[in-house]
Structures are given as structure tokens and as C-alpha cells.
Amino acid sequence: QVQLQESGPGLVKPSETLSLTCTVSGGSISSNTFYWGWIRQPPGKGLEWIASMHYSGSTYYNPSLKSRVTLSVDTSKNQFSLRLRSVTAADTAVYYCAGLPFGAAMFDPWGQGTLVTVSS
């Protein structure tokens, strides 16, 4: 059973870069049956898809965030990562990583989420 776990700093300063990593266990990140994605949720608000990628490098972005987002994958560590540049307080949110089973257009499983606060 595939499980995901987010990790990274819980506090980032305005204008700096938010960096998070998702570690995949119970399965291979190089599987052809999964894409991998990031979703965020500001406190008390709804869910927002950030981006998704395949280990081969195929990547899709939310147009509203595309200019600031980079995804990457480290197959040797079974991890994928998110970098969000030039953050502001509006980027404060719980960030989730998730798997996207190929051909199903849904997110499952999910990591437990990690709160990232943007503040000086």
C-alpha cells in the first residue's frame, strides 16, 4: 500500500523559496501507474491543486502558480519535491502531496499534510 509523507520547513520568510519533499513508501515513484502531485489548503479555506508530474518528467501546472513553481523527482530516494518561489503571506497553507493513479483523474493516496507559514 503506497503511503506518502511530506517534509520541509514550517516557516518561510516573505520573498524566499518554499521547498517541500514528499517521500513515497510501499511502492516505487518510478511506477508507470502513478503521477504525483501537490495540493494546498490555506487555513479555513478550500483545496487548490498546485502541480502534478510523472517520474519521466512530464509536468502539469496550475496556471495561476506556474511562473513560481518547480517540481522535481529523485528516483534514488523515492521522493518528489516542490519549490515555490517568491512567497507571500497568501502562500501560507497546509501543503499535501498525493498520488494520481494513471487514468483515474483523482488524488489517492494523500500525505498527512504539512503547515507552511510565510512570515518574517
Added chain:
Amino acid sequence: DIRMTQSPSTLSASVGDRVTISCRASQSISRWLAWYQQKPGKAPKLLIYKASSLESGVPSRFSGSGSGTEFTLTISSLQPDDFATYYCQLYDNDSPTYTFGQGTRLEIK
């Protein structure tokens, strides 16, 4: 971009009630629609995918229907564990991008 409108934003109901939550897409998305349940402090949990496919382990009182632009999540007989926030999520095959609905908070009447 395809827009998603979810309604109602809040729903008050009692144990045993039948409830429905709706999502409307601004253009046809075929059956690329999923539903999630989220409880406070927890990650969303997948309930339904491809509009009507029940995720393994999800109780059969949950069902999804619809295609094109109109979709519905139905809970046939509310249980105490069902009081939570529900989100729909669409997939735009042309982009490809994903969009979540605004959420429906299901509360105890």
C-alpha cells in the same frame, strides 16, 4: 479554464437523512469528477471517482452520479461519522488541470 460551482456551501441535516451535494462545471468534463470527504486536521479522503465509481472501502451509502456538467454526491442515510466537509474535483482533459469545488460543510441539525 473550466470553473466549478459546488452547492450548497453549508448543509444542516440529521442522522438518517438523505442528502445531496451538487457540482456544476462550466463546460463538459465527461465523467472526470471525483468526490472527497475531509475532517478537521485531516487530509481529504477519496470517496468517488469517475463520477460514480465507489472507492474501495467506502460505505455503500455514498453514491455519485452525473456526466457532462452536472454531478451529484448522495448520502442515502447519514451516519454520525459523515458530518464533515465535502469537495468535488474536476479534471480538464484538454489542459490538463485539476480544479476543486468550494466545499460543502455538512453539519448536524
